[in-house]
Amino acid sequence: MQPPIVTALLLLCGLFRATIATKEPHVSACSPKRFKSLSLENIEIISLNVTANRNFSTSGRNATGGVGVIPDLPGVETATVDICLISLTYTHPGQHDLINTYIGLPLDADKWNSRFLMHGGGGWLAGGQSSILTPVLLGYASSSTDAGHGPSESTADWGLTNQGQTNWPALRDFSSLAISEAAVLGKLATRLYYGTHARYSYWHGCSTGGRQGHAMAQEHPELFDGIIAGAPAIVWDKFAPAGLWGPFIAQLLDTQPPLCVVEAFTQAAIAECDALDGVVDGIIAYPGQCQFDASSLVDQEVNCTNPNGTITITKKMADVISAVWEGPVSEDGKSLWHGFHYDASLGSMIGTICTSVNECTVVPFPISEDWVNVFLARNPSFSINGLTRQDYDQLFRQSTDQYSSVIGTSNPDLSKMKKAGTKMLAWHGMADQLVPTNGTVEYYEQTIKLDSEVADYYRLFLAPGVTHCGFGSGFDPAETVFDTMRAWVENGTVPERLEGVAVAVGNTSATRTGYLCPYPQVFTYVGGDVNSASSFTCR
Ligand SMILES: *[C@@H]1O[C@H](CO)[C@@H](O)[C@H](O)[C@H]1NC(C)=O
Ligand SMILES: *[C@@H]1O[C@H](CO)[C@@H](O)[C@H](O)[C@H]1NC(C)=O
Numbered sequence: 304m305q306p307p308i309v310t311a312l313l314l315l316c317g318l319f320r321a322t323i324a325t326k327e328p329h330v331s332a333c334s335p336k337r338f339k340s341l342s343l344e345n346i347e348i349i350s351l352n353v354t355a356n357r358n359f360s361t362s363g364r365n366a367t368g369g370v371g372v373i374p375d376l377p378g379v380e381t382a383t384v385d386i387c388l389i390s391l392t393y394t395h396p397g398q399h400d401l402i403n404t405y406i407g408l409p410l411d412a413d414k415w416n417s418r419f420l421m422h423g424g425g426g427w428l429a430g431g432q433s434s435i436l437t438p439v440l441l442g443y444a445s446s447s448t449d450a451g452h453g454p455s456e457s458t459a460d461w462g463l464t465n466q467g468q469t470n471w472p473a474l475r476d477f478s479s480l481a482i483s484e485a486a487v488l489g490k491l492a493t494r495l496y497y498g499t500h501a502r503y504s505y506w507h508g509c510s511t512g513g514r515q516g517h518a519m520a521q522e523h524p525e526l527f528d529g530i531i532a533g534a535p536a537i538v539w540d541k542f543a544p545a546g547l548w549g550p551f552i553a554q555l556l557d558t559q560p561p562l563c564v565v566e567a568f569t570q571a572a573i574a575e576c577d578a579l580d581g582v583v584d585g586i587i588a589y590p591g592q593c594q595f596d597a598s599s600l601v602d603q604e605v606n607c608t609n610p611n612g613t614i615t616i617t618k619k620m621a622d623v624i625s626a627v628w629e630g631p632v633s634e635d636g637k638s639l640w641h642g643f644h645y646d647a648s649l650g651s652m653i654g655t656i657c658t659s660v661n662e663c664t665v666v667p668f669p670i671s672e673d674w675v676n677v678f679l680a681r682n683p684s685f686s687i688n689g690l691t692r693q694d695y696d697q698l699f700r701q702s703t704d705q706y707s708s709v710i711g712t713s714n715p716d717l718s719k720m721k722k723a724g725t726k727m728l729a730w731h732g733m734a735d736q737l738v739p740t741n742g743t744v745e746y747y748e749q750t751i752k753l754d755s756e757v758a759d760y761y762r763l764f765l766a767p768g769v770t771h772c773g774f775g776s777g778f779d780p781a782e783t784v785f786d787t788m789r790a791w792v793e794n795g796t797v798p799e800r801l802e803g804v805a806v807a808v809g810n811t812s813a814t815r816t817g818y819l820c821p822y823p824q825v826f827t828y829v830g831g832d833v834n835s836a837s838s839f840t841c842r
């Protein structure tokens with residue numbers, strides 16, 4: 304991300320003189336008195352803490368959301384920041400919820416770049432205090448919310464009522480209500496503190512953060528000028544139960560392949576299909592071109608370490624892997640959700656822990672397991688063992704019937720966003736191992752059907768070889784996408800391309816650059832040095 308631009312600061316000073324000609328805000332303005340009008344119509348504030356902090360540490364901002372460490376958004380790892388920190392605890396009367404929302408403002412007005420930026424959450428984590436620190440460090444006013452549950456609270460604790468029913472208000476808070484409220488409160492506090500509105504407001508999130516970004520685009524586009532949504536966990540009602548498909552098939556077939564076997568399939572598919580895109584780089588760049596038959600590995604031996612041993616691939620193992628690549632299918636053969644690209648690691652979708660190569664237990668993807676146990680079975684100790692094809696189909700139907708409108712975040716009608724003038728830039732790694740890339744493609748296709756000019760305000764970039772929210776050997780745009788968004792919003796520079804950085808071919812300590820293409824264009828090798836951006840084009 305860029306440091307605040309000089310022109311903006313000059314403009315900002317001009318704005319100050321124009322709007323509040325009196326004195327600049329100063330540290331003493333970071334007090335409860337300044338924010339006493341900070342509220343919303345439908346909430347009851349329980350506590351409002353305001354503290355001026357110098358040298359506030361940004362460390363310890365890694366948090367878990369059920370999927371390990373949230374891939375951090377670009378920014379500075381550990382530093383100190385001078386921040387006016389507002390912590391707000393509130394409830395929606397009658398809903399029995401308790402939401403902690405955090406607002407961070409650069410303490411000294413001359414450090415504020417006159418913009419507002421929210422970072423999204425990950426997994427079951429909506430956000431929290433840690434999410435506002437990097438934006439503030441970079442000069443932005445920011446806010447974030449825990450949406451009613453903290454990182455250490457189990458899904459069953461907040462997802463079910465004491466009577467064992469779905470806690471609908473809590474789910475709505477998590478889905479989008481508390482997020483949009485955090486945005487409104489954050490922008491209001493910004494105005495109260497600096498005496499002027501933020502000139503531009505941005506959302507930047509990935510995974511759950513990408514879903515939250517889409518929720519804002521669909522429901523509250525007027526709150527943001529630019530929304531970045533990486534690997535969005537949209538169509539949550541299908542994505543979440545789909546994540547149990549691998550373990551479900553594994554238990555039907557009674558097979559538990561160790562990770563080394565799972566990886567052998569991925570390696571074999573890459574070996575067969577890598578060159579189809581013209582570049583041997585470990586990446587399968589063109590969607591749909593690879594037709595790899597998992598059963599071709601049956602009877603092959605795999606040498607494993609940790610646990611050590613040699614194991615022979617069986618037909619059942621091949622069938623499980625095929626199923627994960629294909630995605631869930633109903634008993635009568637209809638596709639229920641998308642599968643994964645061949646170069647995506649499958650260790651999360653068909654994970655195991657093993658004591659020896661022949662003694663493994665399947666470990667379901669925790670988000671999906673929580674979803675099915677807590678929100679569908681409403682029984683935290685529910686298990687997929689013994690589940691039939693009919694049972695699985697039924698769970699899938701229930702998920703869509705009961706939750707699509709609450710947390711699906713799949714409404715393709717973006718007319719409000721078009722009207723508001725808001726821009727959204729989505730991107731998705733094609734080697735995503737948690738959220739199937741094609742779910743985002745399908746959603747984008749639906750928006751095109753409703754508005755053939757959707758690319759004027761919403762663009763999707765697929766990133767070959769990039770894993771969930773970044774990383775992998777492919778063209779990762781995580782570090783460049785925010786500048787691209789700002790240029791689109793602030794300068795009208797339409798993102799015809801999105802810069803990504805990949806591992807160089809032939810030298811893993813060097814990088815190469817590639818310019819990703821707005822869907823439906825495809826990032827295409829046209830010949831020449833495979834490490835040169837000019838050897839690729841969009842077709
Ligand atoms: C903050 O850090 C700076 C630089 O290390 C130091 O000069 C200053 O005294 C510190 N301020 C506070 C309030 O700790
Ligand atoms: C956050 O996680 C990253 C990746 O695991 C790690 O490199 C970094 O040190 C962590 N930062 C903090 C403050 O824990």
Ligand SMILES: *[C@@H]1O[C@H](CO)[C@@H](O)[C@H](O)[C@H]1NC(C)=O
Nearest residue numbers: 350351352390391392403404
């Ligand atoms: C606000 O301050 C009170 C008293 O210091 C403290 O008990 C409470 O936890 C704080 N609330 C938040 C959200 O930090």
Ligand SMILES: *[C@@H]1O[C@H](CO)[C@@H](O)[C@H](O)[C@H]1NC(C)=O
Nearest residue numbers: 590591592641642643644741
């Ligand atoms: C994704 O969609 C493309 C285009 O429809 C298709 O060719 C490809 O096979 C799909 N990939 C997966 C993993 O479903």
Ligand SMILES: *[C@@H]1O[C@H](CO)[C@@H](O)[C@H](O)[C@H]1NC(C)=O
Nearest residue numbers: 567603604605606607612613
């Ligand atoms: C596994 O190890 C054995 C013994 O070291 C070796 O002969 C065999 O080629 C290896 N198989 C594979 C698939 O690497």
Ligand SMILES: *[C@@H]1O[C@H](CO)[C@@H](O)[C@H](O)[C@H]1NC(C)=O
Nearest residue numbers: 607608609610611612658659
């Ligand atoms: C696996 O084999 C390696 C090499 O033979 C050895 O160093 C290691 O200790 C073994 N690990 C286990 C868990 O047996």
Ligand SMILES: *[C@@H]1O[C@H](CO)[C@@H](O)[C@H](O)[C@H]1NC(C)=O
Nearest residue numbers: 308786789790791793794796
């Ligand atoms: C907008 O364009 C100006 C002039 O080319 C450039 O200096 C500035 O960095 C651009 N702003 C953004 C946000 O890209």
Ligand SMILES: *[C@@H]1O[C@H](CO)[C@@H](O)[C@H](O)[C@H]1NC(C)=O
Nearest residue numbers: 807808809810811812813814
């Ligand atoms: C690989 O890239 C690194 C970093 O750019 C460079 O220092 C090194 O010389 C390269 N090695 C080779 C063999 O080209």
Ligand SMILES: [Ca+2]
Nearest residue numbers: 577582584586
């Ligand atoms: Ca390739």
